[in-house]
Amino acid sequence: MSDSTIVDTAPSSSAASATGSPAPRKGGREFRSGSTTKAGDRVFLGFSTGSAIFIMVILAGVAIFLIIKALPAIVANWTQNAELHEGPTLAFDNFWVYVAPLLWGTLWVSAIAIVIGAPVAIGIALFISHYSPRRLAGALGSLIDLLAAVPSFVFGLWGIIVIRPFLAPLGRFLNEYLGWIPIFAGQPSSTGSTILAGAVVLAVMILPIITSITREVFLQTPLLHEEAALALGATRWEMIRLAVLPYARSGMVSAVLLGLGRALGETMAIALIISPSLIFSVKILTEGSNSQTIAANIALNFPIATSLQRDALIGTGLMLFVVSLGVNILARYIVSATGPGASGRKTRRSKKAIQSA
Amino acid sequence: MSVSIGGRTPRKQASNALADAQLPRLIELWLLIAAAIVVGGTLLLVGFNLAVWAVLTAVVYVIAIGVASRLVENRRKAVDRVVRALVTIAFLLAVIPLISTLWTVVAKGIGQLNWTFITQTGAAHFDPTTLEVTTAPGALQAVVGTLEITGIATVISVPIGLLTAIYLVEYSLPSSPLRRIVTFLVDVMTGIPSIVAGLFAFSLFALIVGPKAFSGLSAAVALSVLMIPIVVRASEEMLRLVPDELREASYALGVTKALTIVKIVLRTAVSGIVTGIVLAVARVIGETAPIFIAASFTDNFNANPLSGPMQTLPVLAYTGYKFPGHDIVASNQAAWGAALLLVILVVIFNVIARVVAQFFAPKTGR
Structure with missing residues (x-):
């Protein structure tokens, strides 16, 4: 408590000395609290450094505990083990055979979501940064950021009752006329619980993160470059192509990668929408041969799984952790490894954008 | 018009950005309305669907603005106008799910949400007499x-x-x-x-x-x-x-x-x-x-x-x-x-x- 009095009295002490307050008392107090605040200083430094180190401990803990818990299932002999030979893990020879189709499904759905979502997201970013009226830009930006505030399962429920019936006719159309392309082949779904529906909802969910980062990067383009292009007679699009896009290329790539990272780990939308099976499949319109993602598989099977089966599910979660860690690290690396002059500024702003996403 | 300078004549008159033909100022708005009416009218004959109407209107508009600009103006301006249209469509495309999501949640949930729902523990109750x-x-x-x-x-x-x-x-x-x-x-x-x-x-x-x-x-x-x-x-x-x-x-x-x-x-x-x-x-x-x-x-x-x-x-x-x-x-x-x-x-x-x-x-x- 004596710490807190120092600053509080600091402004008043000058007034006090002006009115001739007793000097010895003030000096005495300063002496006493001087020693305690040095200790307080050290404690505070210790706490804040400790917290910073604790961040490392948490991240290491995530990896370590997942490994410890998953190890029994990873090393187990799946063909001999009665517990693993039933329920969600039935009919898999070992852990890697179990996780491989899931990993494929995760990457496949996320890739489709990126293909749908990334161009739209970058288009939105361009619209906000270079096409919309300047005064509206901020409001339009926060409108898109609102999408990030909607809880993920709400998107899942929305996908069930809005997107599934909405996309069902499109699915039948594509299947009928473009069925010779492998991804549109197969028995078309009647309910609409397809990879396509899941990927569309996923694409909506990753819009805000990609948009907010690319928007920040677009706004970072040196105004002089843009004005120079316009002064040479470029149209607005030519100006963007010549000045904005080259400058923002690395930022766009890492934004898309961060969006991919978000899509990889998204659980609820996929779990609610897609009716899955654990196979390698590229088909996106079918009833019975939709690839399953790791996260949705965990969400669906965790409540009904037995102890060892849970360990197997945690093992698949570990794989998801590794993959999304890799994607995120790659994205950060691309952000930080851009040109020397502008990179520092760009990195910081992008990070700000990421944090606000 | 060609003026010979030092015996050489320019092959073609340089185009002048200020004097070139330009589409009227509100052409984008008019084209959009026209596209909406044309598509809507055509759809009314085969069966109207709001989503199909919106999508087709957008497609027709993008093509129309591109072609119009290409014919009256030049290729560069046509590309510029098409990109502007596409970017605007991208933005609208993102607003639709936002509104749709919130609307769905409110419409579906409003009937459920009342004071009892918040203050009561949800539970299944078995009635032995009716077995329900x-x-x-x-x-x-x-x-x-x-x-x-x-x-x-x-x-x-x-x-x-x-x-x-x-x-x-x-x-x-x-x-x-x-x-x-x-x-x-x-x-x-x-x-x-x-x-x-x-x-x-x-x-x-x-x-x-x-x-x-x-x-x-x-x-x-x-x-x-x-x-x-x-x-x-x-x-x-x-x-x-x-x-x-x-x-x-x-x-x-x-x-x-x-x-x-x-x-x-x-x-x-x-x-x-x-x-x-x-x-x-x-x-x-x-x-x-x-x-x-x-x-x-x-x-x-x-x-x-x-x-x-x-x-x-x-x-x-x-x-x-x-x-x-x-x-x-x-x-x-x-x-x-x-x-x-x-x-x-x-x-x-x-x-x-x-x-x-x-x-x-x-x-x-x-």
Whole structure:
């Protein structure tokens, strides 16, 4: 408590000395609290450094505990083990055979979501940064950021009752006329619980993160470059192509990668929408041969799984952790490894954008 | 027109941007209206569908504006106009799901949401005489669970996150390796899939407590893993905004570093930090997967975060659809009620954040 009095009295002490307050008392107090605040200083430094180190401990803990818990299932002999030979893990020879189709499904759905979502997201970013009226830009930006505030399962429920019936006719159309392309082949779904529906909802969910980062990067383009292009007679699009896009290329790539990272780990939308099976499949319109993602598989099977089966599910979660860690690290690396002059500024702003996403 | 200069004649007159033909100013609006009418009229003959109409109108408009500009103006301007149209369409494309989502939640949930729903524990009731199971809608157990779990997660995350931000901004040198590592790890942490955070908390508690490890505390730990990086980022940004002159003035008065941070830096940045924390809470309150893994789900009322499964609003909504009870319709309806309630909570938190940012901002300038 004596710490807190120092600053509080600091402004008043000058007034006090002006009115001739007793000097010895003030000096005495300063002496006493001087020693305690040095200790307080050290404690505070210790706490804040400790917290910073604790961040490392948490991240290491995530990896370590997942490994410890998953190890029994990873090393187990799946063909001999009665517990693993039933329920969600039935009919898999070992852990890697179990996780491989899931990993494929995760990457496949996320890739489709990126293909749908990334161009739209970058288009939105361009619209906000270079096409919309300047005064509206901020409001339009926060409108898109609102999408990030909607809880993920709400998107899942929305996908069930809005997107599934909405996309069902499109699915039948594509299947009928473009069925010779492998991804549109197969028995078309009647309910609409397809990879396509899941990927569309996923694409909506990753819009805000990609948009907010690319928007920040677009706004970072040196105004002089843009004005120079316009002064040479470029149209607005030519100006963007010549000045904005080259400058923002690395930022766009890492934004898309961060969006991919978000899509990889998204659980609820996929779990609610897609009716899955654990196979390698590229088909996106079918009833019975939709690839399953790791996260949705965990969400669906965790409540009904037995102890060892849970360990197997945690093992698949570990794989998801590794993959999304890799994607995120790659994205950060691309952000930080851009040109020397502008990179520092760009990195910081992008990070700000990421944090606000 | 060709004037010979030194015996050479220009092959073609250079085009003059100012004198070239131009489409009229409001051509875009007129073309859009024309496209909408033409497409709408054609569709009326074969059967009208709002979605098909909107899509086809957009396609026809893009083609029409491109062709018109190509014919009257030139290729470069045509490309420019087409891109402008496409970019605008992209933006509208994103607004549609936003409105549609919110509209769906409100329309589906509004019938469910009333005072009884919030203040009553939902339960299936078996009547021995009629042999019928009636389900009372209610979300009290989920409301309590959500508030407790989010509250505990906030209590865990805020000190760690804030102190880490203070370390990064106030104590560490820019060249310090610990700072670079921590900054990097916080970035990485923001990318942890939420379900992995849930699995981590479950594994941690399973190894400590045993196989029946579901608890509210476990879910709170999972949410903390997701929340800490958000708090660190937000606080760091706010602490960096505090002018160095304030710190220097404080040091010059002989104030120690710890006191300067607590009394000067934090006090100046407090509104921004609070805003960041409230937004972080709004972010994690809607997380479903980690809570579902770490706290499981239950229809029973459990207000003890230390043991036993705990129900929360997002999980109530998820299980209401994926693992419905006897009365499937009632379960689905409860899911929508929970969804609307949660969206309202998120909106409230966002409004609080804006209000704090607006009214408690430090007074600067003069």
